[in-house]
Amino acid sequence: MSSQDRTGSRRARIAKATGLGVLGTMLLTGCSEEVRMGWLPTEPGTTNHVDRIVDLWVNSWIAALAVGVLTWGLILWCIVAYRRRKQDEGFPRQLSYNLPIEIFYTAIPLVMVFVFFYFTDRDQTVLTARTDNPDVVIDVRGKQWAWDFNYVKQNKYSAGEQAHLTGKPGIPETLPTLYLPVNKSVELQINSRDVIHSFWVPAFLQKVDMIPGKTNYINLTPQREGVYDGKCAELCGEYHSEMLFRVEVVSEAEFNQQMTKLKTGQLGAEYDRNPYAAAE
Structure with missing residues (x-):
């Protein structure tokens, strides 16, 4: 076999191996979770939106x-x-x-x-659009650097503590938890106690800014039970990266059970430390 034939055979083997590698990569990535969800942080039907x-x-x-x-x-x-050809001379006809x-x-x-x-x-x-008479109304209060959740109709509240990231895998158990009943309409009343924050649950594909002195709203219906990560999406100070929370979408019975574990009352605007936040 001549050197030219050997070179051609080697190139053919390289091309074949490369093609198989590309095909294998495409097949493997096609089965990945990211591709299945279209590289979006959620699955269809997580909420009604x-x-x-x-x-x-x-x-x-x-x-x-x-x-x-x-x-x-x-x-x-x-x-x-x-394009200009070699035989062209002067400028083309102008319009x-x-x-x-x-x-x-x-x-x-x-x-x-x-x-x-x-x-x-x-x-x-x-x-x-806001829902008329939603099943659950929650006053969400962002603060440096945690979250308070007031369940208005149940007259219950949970005071969140700041997460402390250790670099170890897993979710810290101190994360504030927002409980939502599945297939029930929910209104989240978004407020800030101090500076500008942003309420973001990536799986819900909705993000709303928290502005001192102004109430914003998110109306949705969770349709898939599960635990979802939440975070502040607005740089709000030194420990912004630790302003985390999680959302647990549970059955109505589990939701009612969780409400019995919370404290009675509301942590309202009287705990806001920004005078503009409490001015509304």
């Missing part, structure tokens, strides 16, 4: 990619089709204006913007 948010997010990316591919395709086509193209370039972006606005506004209106 999750599927709507996922559809808006995914479809927005599809539209953006389609526009990007079309735009870059047209740019590359113009670069190739209208001062082209009314049909100018109307097209103005109308199409406007239509795209209106379409994006319509779907975004439609979904945002649903997501931010």
